[in-house]
Amino acid sequence: MTIEIKRLKKDSLPRLFAQLQAKGRRILAPHSRAGKTGFEELSSSGQVAQDYLQTTLSPKSAVFPRCEALFRYTFEGKEIKMEEKPEPAPTVVFGLRPCDAASFAVLNAVFSWDYPDALFKSKLEKTALLSISCRQADDYCFCTSVGGGPGDTRGSDILLTEMGSGDYLAEIITDRGRELVQLAPELFQEAPAPGKEKHLAQVPVKFDLKQLQEKLPKVFDSPQLWLEQSLRCLGCGACAFVCPACVCFDLQDEANRQGGVRLRCWDSCGFSLFTLHASGHNPRSLQSQRWRQRLLHKFSYFPDRLQTLGCVGCGRCSRICPADMNLLEHLKTIAEAS
Amino acid sequence: MTEPNLYMPYLMRIEKITPEAPLVNTLKLAFVNDEEGKNFQFRAGQFGEYSVFGEGESTFCIASSPTRKGYLECTFRQVGKVTTALANKEVGDLIGFRGPYGNTFPLDQWRGKNLLFIAGGIALPPLRCVIWNALDLRDQFQDITILYGARAVADLVYKYELEEWGKRKDIKLITTVDPGGETPDWKGEIGFVPTVLEKLAPACQNTLALVCGPPIMIKLTLPVLAKLGFQPENIFTTLENRMKCGLGKCGHCMVGKVFVCKDGPVFTLAQLNHLPPEY
């Protein structure tokens, strides 16, 4: 499939939003609250956050919400009736970055492994990704170290790159992208001059991924390393929850005498309860063991079992970490160790 | 949605509740939907997620044999939120079942072999499935030996079946209780399972050893098996770990890169030796 290139004028965005919505699309886009940005359902492009290098929260909630009803049940005497949710609405996620677009494949790798997760799949199939490439990067970004880049097209249906004029160079990448264009064809105009590279941020490679992956299994049994790295970790779940590729979840029932719901909600391997047995035994009772799990799962176990890295280098975890753990630093330490 | 919802359980009716030991019950479950019951298949070693609607799910092996159709059995100890709710259920109540999940004991590779079952306490249920499976196909196997022990007589589970197995001529059954756990009329052995195993000294030739028990029992039993000449590829056990989805998605049961719910719960000792100490 060749990528078509079009021009999308910046002042067309309000009309694009309106037309997508008129054709039944729910639009999730970055929105600012209390100085933090997340993806929310917006009714107009005027509500989209401005000047964000990267959002605080990831767009994974479009397909993997923080709290999701798996099914509901009602109690009728001794009988139990179960029922499922209705179909999800067709959605466009606007304004995510190339790293975020690449993260959907990571989520999909887990949710389609052997047992296809219908709930996730139905959302994913109805979600189009309208990404915006990065003109800026900060020191927390490391997409290029994990196979991505500020203008990477992987995972996006349409990738917009802002040019000097303020208009967007629009790459229409997939069939779903083409479908979107058809919803507002007049807004996608004559292709501009090629060469998006000059509009993109510079993101130098910060560590050798191959070296890291070679070293990781060897350092599993290095308690001192993991202790040193994790001493300041507070053991919260903030990193896992803002991460676009973190997919570990909990299952919880909430009910009353009439009935209830079985929920799936976000969980974090950083919590001490994550591996706690009912007997009281906890295979990862120390924070250093939990930190090790986080790193190894993303950079060693994921590639081993699912042929994809569990990290896209977006840097969100490090930006919000209250203890300034900085994942990138720890990865570099391991990759560069002799 | 054209695909089934992975998380919606089968509805099961509790047909029978058997108290096995203090805080330990066996539930016999029938499928509410007959069609589902008829089509349901599983193999020895697999587990399920048993749910109490309103409380949550708990992971137990399927303790009945796959050769017996139309119902499932599970045996559990009351130890937390869901198991307490299960323990308070009555005959006729509905619960949920998701499964079967996990890998299996490769019984079809064991034709013509001797089977040695070693179990302790509440860990007999996963092996009970294999035992009945083997007994229902008795002539496929050679000698069947069961060594089962518990802390005290009251803690032995499947007491009626132990009696039945003890009477059969085609099984060698040795039961034991820890020193001090015997009752005045106890006729079995007295001693820890590893000690009795050493005394029993079963031959390792052409024999598979299936071991399930509390961690301390396993720790002390494995050296005895090694001394008796059992190779790690011929010693099987089941691992337990914190589970939620049972499908390899939620991440809770990982031991290194191994998912106990998918790559297990059945492991050979050879495989266990390669697992990091995270379980």
Added chain:
Amino acid sequence: MEELRKKARELLERGAVKVVIGYGPGSAARTRAVFVRKPEDADQLILNDQCTQNLSVYLTKPEVKTLGKPAIVAHLAGLRSLVQLAAENQIADGQVLAIGVSPEGKLAELPDLKAVEAYLAGFRFELSPEEKAELDKIERMTAQERWKFWQEQLARCLKCYACRAACPLCYCERCLAGNNQPQWIPVASHQTGNLEWHLIRAMHLAGRCIGCGNCERACPVGIPLSLVTHKLGEEVFKNFGGRPGLSSQQEYALGSWKLEDKENFIG
């Protein structure tokens, strides 16, 4: 800063402590906790305007405790947390050496609780006019407006528990939030559960929280938790007198009863 490094070096060299918990350079313009164990590493320590995290949170972290007796760099809030932890029997006297840092940046070596308490006695602890104004704004709302305000703020809560993990006084190994028999606080992030978590946390902190702000700084979605913590402090002061974190002998306001306690809630 040089004085701090010198002091740390000296404490480690003479074996007075096994680790100095202080601030070191972090990512971008941030600072982070450092755990200096070798005298030659004392140069990692810094002290500037960015050093805002209350490091006392590390005093109860199990793996930090394995490092041995700590010296801790503590501003007033950090010192008060230390005293409060002692009042709650989480630290024994002499188990922690404090390097107090005054608001002007002056250092004071405080080897035991008595020294810390004496040091703190020299300061007044009140909300600043700006902080009072923030509380005022909420208090002037009607009940409905206030409810709407908090529902909006808490809708963002992810239940990541960063607030709890960052709090020096949330040291319970078995937190109420993790209890599932019964499930006091729903695990998932939704409106009701989020409110329940924050309400219960507020009640567990009332009379104990010294308002260091770790929780608000830790929150990834910017919930204005200091409004809650400051309000708690004011309410406890108003109704029971005294402020937490000033005396290791201070009784827990909500757990002790005095004849003078007001009973104005009884109709």
